[in-house]
Amino acid sequence: MKLTAQQVEDLIHLGFAAKKKMLGIEEVRPGFVRTRLPYRDSMLRPGNVLSGPALFTAADLTMYALVLSHVGPEMMAVTANFNMNFLSKAKPGDIIGEGKMLKLGRRLAVMETLLYSSAEPETLVAHVTGSYALPVKS
Amino acid sequence: MKLTAQQVEDLIHLGFAAKKKMLGIEEVRPGFVRTRLPYRDSMLRPGNVLSGPALFTAADLTMYALVLSHVGPEMMAVTANFNMNFLSKAKPGDIIGEGKMLKLGRRLAVMETLLYSSAEPETLVAHVTGSYALPVKS
Amino acid sequence: MKLTAQQVEDLIHLGFAAKKKMLGIEEVRPGFVRTRLPYRDSMLRPGNVLSGPALFTAADLTMYALVLSHVGPEMMAVTANFNMNFLSKAKPGDIIGEGKMLKLGRRLAVMETLLYSSAEPETLVAHVTGSYALPVKS
Amino acid sequence: MKLTAQQVEDLIHLGFAAKKKMLGIEEVRPGFVRTRLPYRDSMLRPGNVLSGPALFTAADLTMYALVLSHVGPEMMAVTANFNMNFLSKAKPGDIIGEGKMLKLGRRLAVMETLLYSSAEPETLVAHVTGSYALPVKS
Numbered sequence: 001m002k003l004t005a006q007q008v009e010d011l012i013h014l015g016f017a018a019k020k021k022m023l024g025i026e027e028v029r030p031g032f033v034r035t036r037l038p039y040r041d042s043m044l045r046p047g048n049v050l051s052g053p054a055l056f057t058a059a060d061l062t063m064y065a066l067v068l069s070h071v072g073p074e075m076m077a078v079t080a081n082f083n084m085n086f087l088s089k090a091k092p093g094d095i096i097g098e099g100k101m102l103k104l105g106r107r108l109a110v111m112e113t114l115l116y117s118s119a120e121p122e123t124l125v126a127h128v129t130g131s132y133a134l135p136v137k138s
Numbered sequence: 139m140k141l142t143a144q145q146v147e148d149l150i151h152l153g154f155a156a157k158k159k160m161l162g163i164e165e166v167r168p169g170f171v172r173t174r175l176p177y178r179d180s181m182l183r184p185g186n187v188l189s190g191p192a193l194f195t196a197a198d199l200t201m202y203a204l205v206l207s208h209v210g211p212e213m214m215a216v217t218a219n220f221n222m223n224f225l226s227k228a229k230p231g232d233i234i235g236e237g238k239m240l241k242l243g244r245r246l247a248v249m250e251t252l253l254y255s256s257a258e259p260e261t262l263v264a265h266v267t268g269s270y271a272l273p274v275k276s
Numbered sequence: 277m278k279l280t281a282q283q284v285e286d287l288i289h290l291g292f293a294a295k296k297k298m299l300g301i302e303e304v305r306p307g308f309v310r311t312r313l314p315y316r317d318s319m320l321r322p323g324n325v326l327s328g329p330a331l332f333t334a335a336d337l338t339m340y341a342l343v344l345s346h347v348g349p350e351m352m353a354v355t356a357n358f359n360m361n362f363l364s365k366a367k368p369g370d371i372i373g374e375g376k377m378l379k380l381g382r383r384l385a386v387m388e389t390l391l392y393s394s395a396e397p398e399t400l401v402a403h404v405t406g407s408y409a410l411p412v413k414s
Numbered sequence: 415m416k417l418t419a420q421q422v423e424d425l426i427h428l429g430f431a432a433k434k435k436m437l438g439i440e441e442v443r444p445g446f447v448r449t450r451l452p453y454r455d456s457m458l459r460p461g462n463v464l465s466g467p468a469l470f471t472a473a474d475l476t477m478y479a480l481v482l483s484h485v486g487p488e489m490m491a492v493t494a495n496f497n498m499n500f501l502s503k504a505k506p507g508d509i510i511g512e513g514k515m516l517k518l519g520r521r522l523a524v525m526e527t528l529l530y531s532s533a534e535p536e537t538l539v540a541h542v543t544g545s546y547a548l549p550v551k552s
Contacts, residue, residue, distance in 0.1 A: 015184045046153045052217055056194040079190055080522060081495045081545060083221045083359045085386050085405055087379040102403050103363040107521050107547060108494060110361050112403065127378050127388065129361055129403060131495060131545075133521060218384060219357045219407060221497045223524050223543055225517040240541050241501040245383050245409060246356060248499050250541065265516050265526065265543060267499055269357060269407075271383060291460045322429045328493055332470040355466055359497045 001028060002072035008033075008065050011073055023061045025069075033066045036118070037095040050090035050117060050125070059084065059113045059128040062097035067109050067132050070101065076135045080108065084128045093119030107134055139166060140210035146171075146203050149211055161199045163207075171204045174256070175233040188228035188255060188263070197222065197251045197266040200235035205247050205270050208239065214273045218246065222266045231257030245272055277304060278348035284309075284341050287349055299337045301345075309342045312394070313371040326366035326393060326401070335360065335389045335404040338373035343385050343408050346377065352411045356384065360404045369395030383410055415442060416486035422447075422479050425487055437475045439483075447480045450532070451509040464504035464539070469529055473498065473542040476511035477525045481546050484518055490549045494522065498542045507533030521548055 003011070005025040013022050024036035037058040045051035060079060067077045096116040103110040113128040141149070143163040151160050162174035175196040183189035198217060205215045234254040241248040251266040279287070281301040289298050300312040313334040321327035336355060343353045372392040379386040389404040417425070419439040427436050438450035451472040459465035474493060481491045510530040517524040527542040 052198050052220070053191045053195045057191045060190050079224050080524075081221070081223050081497075082190070083219070083405065083495075083497060085219050085378065085407065086217050087386060102361065102400060110363060110403070110494075124378060127386070127405060129359065129405060131361065218386075219359075221357075221359060221543065223516065223545065225524060240499065240538060248356075248501060248541070262516060265524070267497065267541060267543060269499065328474050328496070329467045329471045333467045336466045355500050357497070357499050358466070359495070361495050362493050 001030065001069055003069045004028065008068050011068060012061065012065060023065065025065055028069045031101040033062060033069055033099045035062045035065055035097040035099070037061065037097070039092060039094050039118075044092060047089070048092065050092065050095065052086070054095065055090065055115055055126050056082075056084065058095035058097050058115055059126070059130070062099040062113045063111045063130045063132060066099040066101055066111055067134075070104055070109070071134065077109070077132045080131045080133045082128070082130045084126055086126050088123050088125050090115075090117040090125040091119035093117040096121065102129075108132070109134060139168065139207055141207045142166065146206050149206060150199065150203060161203065163203055166207045169239040171200060171207055171237045173200045173203055173235040173237070175199065175235070177230060177232050177256075182230060185227070186230065188230065188233065190224070192233065193224075193228065193253055193264050194222065196233035196235050196253055197264070197268070200237040200251045201249045201268045201270060204237040204239060204249055205272075208242055208247070209272065215247070215270045218269045218271045220266070220268045222264055224264050226261050226263050228253075228255040228263040229257035231255040234259065240267075246270070247272060277306065277345055279345045280304065284344050287344060288337065288341060299341065301341055304345045307377040309338060309345055309375045311338045311341055311373040311375070313337065313373070315368060315370050315394075320368060323365070324368065326368065326371065328362070330371065331366065331391055331402050332358075332360065334371035334373050334391055335402070335406070338375040338389045339387045339406045339408060342375040342377060342387055343410075346380055346385070347410065353385070353408045356407045356409045358404070358406045360402055362402050364399050364401050366391075366393040366401040367395035369393040372397065378405075384408070385410060415444065415483055417483045418442065422482050425482060426475065426479060437479065439479055442483045445515040447476060447483055447513045449476045449479055449511040449513070451475065451511070453506060453508050453532075458506060461503070462506065464506065464509065464531060466500070468509065469500075469504065469540050470496075470498065472509035472511050472529055473527045473540070473544070476513040476527045477544045477546060480513040480515060480525055481523050481548075484515065484523070485548065491523070491546045493544060494547045495545045496542065497544070498540055500540050502537050502539050504529075504531040504539040505533035507531040510535065516543075522546070523548060
């Protein structure tokens with residue numbers, strides 16, 4: 001690993017100039033990261049479930065954290081493709097993300113992320129695959 | 139069309155209990171909708187470009203508006219699959235969405251959405267396809 | 277399970293009126309299926325690697341087998357969305373598919389499939405997610 | 415354009431060492447290509463409709479032709495992501511592909527392809543987006 005969980009958490013906090021803790025990094029190991037996006041009321045949508053944008057945010061940050069922990073503080077990795085299948089309505093709670101590296105190439109990192117709500121931790125809420133374009137080294 | 143642009147705009151405003159205008163519906167016709175998500179500073183991410191969650195929100199609301207205008211006020215249509223390709227960095231501005239119905243079946247609506255920033259209206263920022271599960275009629 | 281591995285294999289063989297064994301079903305259990313698409317020279321593309329259409333076939337049949345084994349001989353389930361990330365070049369060999377049910381709803385089954393070549397069984401060749409529309413029961 | 419329709423057709427024919435004409439290239443212009451995959455009986459699946467693998471082949475070759483015509487005979491461009499929405503059953507016929515370049519970057523080409531059957535040319539059969547990784551220039 002190029003970075004620890006704490007270093008990834010700090011980098012994301014700094015990068016977004018966040019006032020509050022943005023994303024908790026709970027575990028980092030080769031090929032894997034577990035994250036927690038703290039619940040806020042603004043995450044809800046009509047029907048009192050976690051909104052699509054909140055789930056998108058959790059998945060995107062999880063994959064960003066996974067890239068960071070594997071390639072180091074290359075802040076310029078950018079999302080290229082993002083594919084999400086919505087599986088269950090998500091009860092209000094922190095969003096738990098489990099990110100898995102499928103391929104770490106020179107130009108592209110391909111990842112999978114599973115999302116859960118802390119209010120119902122056994123229920124898979126969404127399945128995401130995404131690819132990030134990596135900056136070319138000079 | 140089951141609903142006018144104004145009716146769709148009002149339904150989304152009501153559904154999200156929004157204080158400010160949520161999403162402008164600029165055009166509605168068979169198979170097509172054009173929307174405008176007003177710019178707010180909270181849409182920016184590091185690098186001063188429109189964030190992934192903001193683009194996701196614009197695309198998701200555009201497809202929701204497209205379904206609403208075609209099937210009527212069925213507020214229970216839910217996103218099933220969402221696939222986004224990020225094409226260009228988006229300069230700060232309103233997000234313009236052009237939604238096109240690819241298939242309106244009994245169980246599933248499949249749509250395409252193109253996203254632009256009003257700050258650079260010629261540049262395609264993201265391409266999205268999505269499917270919504272339609273409520274079964276009883 | 278509604279069907280055994282042998283029953284699924286027979287149904288696919290019959291459905292496609294195949295002369296040779298079409299797809300081997302190696303394991304069936306709740307939420308999971310393992311398949312083997314036998315190697316043929318026609319699966320190769322320039323560069324001597326397994327072709328995209330061959331990988332597509334393996335993934336699509338794997339998800340079809342997974343649906344069949346869970347819902348019974350409903351031959352009318354049809355692919356709605358198919359998303360594939362190509363991860364590594366695949367050496368010539370049988371294509372091994374591991375299918376996992378992510379959600380089995382009333383209208384839609386959402387699945388994930390991992391593909392490997394028997395010539396290099398440790399290397400993930402492609403990651404697929406797909407959804408199938410299920411026939412409405414009358 | 416780097417290549418004419420005829421040159422693209424010849425390159426694909428040569429690359430696949432095809433005995434029969436593989437893919438017709440009917441039109442090539444900046445950002446666009448129209449192709450025709452000739453009908454063969456092996457393209458059918460149960461129900462007498464064009465199969466998923468046949469549609470995949472048509473879409474993949476269309477996007478390959480689109481890349482070739484824009485970047486020249488770089489035979490090493492490889493599919494990275496492929497997302498297909500199946501919209502209508504396709505009656506037996508040639509598969510017509512309309513490919514559109516969404517973004518031609520240095521590392522990635524992102525494209526959209528619409529598929530039709532010549533037996534019912536007004537009906538959109540499938541919508542595809544795909545990205546190809548481009549070889550790094552040395």
